Amino acid sequence: MKALTYHGTKDVRVETVPDPVLRDGDDLILRVTATAICGSDLHLYRGKVPGLTHGDILGHEFMGVVEDVGPAVTNVARGDRVVIPFTISCGDCFFCDRQLFAACETTNPQEGVEKGRGAILNKKSLRSAAALFGYTALYGAVPGGQAELVRVPKANVGPLKIPTGLPDEKVLFLSDILPTGYQAVLNADVGPGSTLAIMGAGPVGLMAAACARLKGVGDIYMIDHHPYRLAYAKATYGVLPINFDETDDPAEQIIQLTQGRGVDAVIDAVGFEAKGSAVETTMATLKLEGSSGKALRQAIAMVRRGGTISVPGVYAGFIHGFLFGDAFDKGVTFKMGQTHAQKYLPELLGFIQEGRLHPDEIITHRMPLSQAADGYKIFNDKAEDCRKVVLTP
Numbered sequence: 001m002k003a004l005t006y007h008g009t010k011d012v013r014v015e016t017v018p019d020p021v022l023r024d025g026d027d028l029i030l031r032v033t034a035t036a037i038c039g040s041d042l043h044l045y046r047g048k049v050p051g052l053t054h055g056d057i058l059g060h061e062f063m064g065v066v067e068d069v070g071p072a073v074t075n076v077a078r079g080d081r082v083v084i085p086f087t088i089s090c091g092d093c094f095f096c097d098r099q100l101f102a103a104c105e106t107t108n109p110q111e112g113v114e115k116g117r118g119a120i121l122n123k124k125s126l127r128s129a130a131a132l133f134g135y136t137a138l139y140g141a142v143p144g145g146q147a148e149l150v151r152v153p154k155a156n157v158g159p160l161k162i163p164t165g166l167p168d169e170k171v172l173f174l175s176d177i178l179p180t181g182y183q184a185v186l187n188a189d190v191g192p193g194s195t196l197a198i199m200g201a202g203p204v205g206l207m208a209a210a211c212a213r214l215k216g217v218g219d220i221y222m223i224d225h226h227p228y229r230l231a232y233a234k235a236t237y238g239v240l241p242i243n244f245d246e247t248d249d250p251a252e253q254i255i256q257l258t259q260g261r262g263v264d265a266v267i268d269a270v271g272f273e274a275k276g277s278a279v280e281t282t283m284a285t286l287k288l289e290g291s292s293g294k295a296l297r298q299a300i301a302m303v304r305r306g307g308t309i310s311v312p313g314v315y316a317g318f319i320h321g322f323l324f325g326d327a328f329d330k331g332v333t334f335k336m337g338q339t340h341a342q343k344y345l346p347e348l349l350g351f352i353q354e355g356r357l358h359p360d361e362i363i364t365h366r367m368p369l370s371q372a373a374d375g376y377k378i379f380n381d382k383a384e385d386c387r388k389v390v391l392t393p
């Protein structure tokens with residue numbers, strides 16, 4: 001089969017690789033009909049995540065038709081059309097029982113060659129969190145779904161059956177960015193009339209804006225430096241855009257626009273590669289700093305006292321300029337982490353069917369899988385006003 005494989009920083013290629021085979025009784029083999037490139041894939045593409053090997057198949061946002069199932073698969077059958085959440089979860093461990101699917105403690109091998117530790121540094125004897133598709137040996141070395149075929153473990157837990165009549169594009173983002181934006185909004189603890197700032201107008205920030213509108217949130221400020229992304233978010237979700245290349249201090253601006261208090265909540269949909277601090281970018285490159293703290297620092301500065309900071313953006317390791325004291329002074333609540341995708345899927349599918357969410361509207365680029373390397377470059381460079389790339393095998 002054909003698959004998108006990693007060969008080094010900014011070097012991904014579509015190659016012919018062996019077809020996947022069923023391994024465990026509850027595996028299925030999926031024939032992929034649509035797959036997308038995620039901002040998280042860009043961290044891999046830019047060589048920022050250890051644990052990749054030449055030839056690794058990337059991709060964790062995908063859907064398709066069930067081609068084959070293992071003997072223990074009962075929830076789906078050959079021919080079913082399904083979306084696959086990016087977190088691989090067993091469904092019956094301590095954490096899965098609590099619907100904390102991204103914390104599943106059984107799918108990321110704790111030992112052996114596939115042993116994965118995730119991004120945690122001070123792990124001690126803690127078990128690893130869930131395996132993820134196409135996300136390096138740290139997350140279980142599971143081949144991803146930017147491919148014609150993919151093996152899906154735990155097929156009784158993850159796959160979501162899609163009713164006929166819903167085109168792929170309408171439901172594809174249930175695999176990751178839609179539940180991620182939704183969880184970010186729930187974690188932000190906002191509702192009708194709340195004020196919210198979203199840092200980052202990428203796909204995750206846009207899905208968060210869509211979900212915040214669904215929840216009746218009032219003023220939504222959105223901070224980025226790509227005018228085309230901000231303009232789209234303003235036109236589609238009615239956000240108040242702030243371009244951090246044009247404004248010295250977005251946090252100060254937001255404080256002044258909110259009676260000198262700051263917003264009820266901030267969503268950091270940027271993460272550890274945040275732009276805007278040359279010092280931190282250099283330190284992170286030299287591995288003296290785990291993550292750039294730029295977005296997080298601004299989030300602390302622009303949230304009101306007693307407010308909430310919700311962080312879907314990915315962070316790794318330590319940040320020196322974290323300003324924990326300011327967060328304490330303001331009495332801030334933090335919520336963060338990988339998305340417990342499975343938890344939200346039935347509800348979000350319902351919103352799509354009711355026409356209350358239209359995640360497909362952010363798609364700008366549709367390409368065959370064979371052109372996936374171009375897709376990565378365009379999305380990474382923010383070229384051609386790219387918001388989201390969908391590939392079809």
Ligand SMILES: NC(=O)c1ccc[n+]([C@@H]2O[C@H](COP(=O)([O-])OP(=O)(O)OC[C@H]3O[C@@H](n4cnc5c(N)ncnc54)[C@H](O)[C@@H]3O)[C@@H](O)[C@H]2O)c1
Pocket residue numbers: 038039040041042043176177180199200201202203204205223224225226229244269270271272273274275276294295311312313314337338339
């Ligand atoms: N928690 C999860 O489970 C989960 C799931 C999906 C993605 N993510 C993460 O969410 C983040 C965003 O993903 P995406 O697909 O939207 O990526 P993206 O790279 O397309 O978007 C990030 C946006 O942030 C902007 N940005 C950079 N520095 C900024 C700053 N200092 N202030 C404000 N904006 C800034 C960029 O210009 C860009 O538009 C990534 O870190 C990704 O890994 C997390």
Ligand SMILES: [Zn+2]
Pocket residue numbers: 038039040041060061086176177
């Ligand atoms: Zn993702």
Ligand SMILES: [Zn+2]
Pocket residue numbers: 089090091092093094095096097103104105106107
């Ligand atoms: Zn589990």
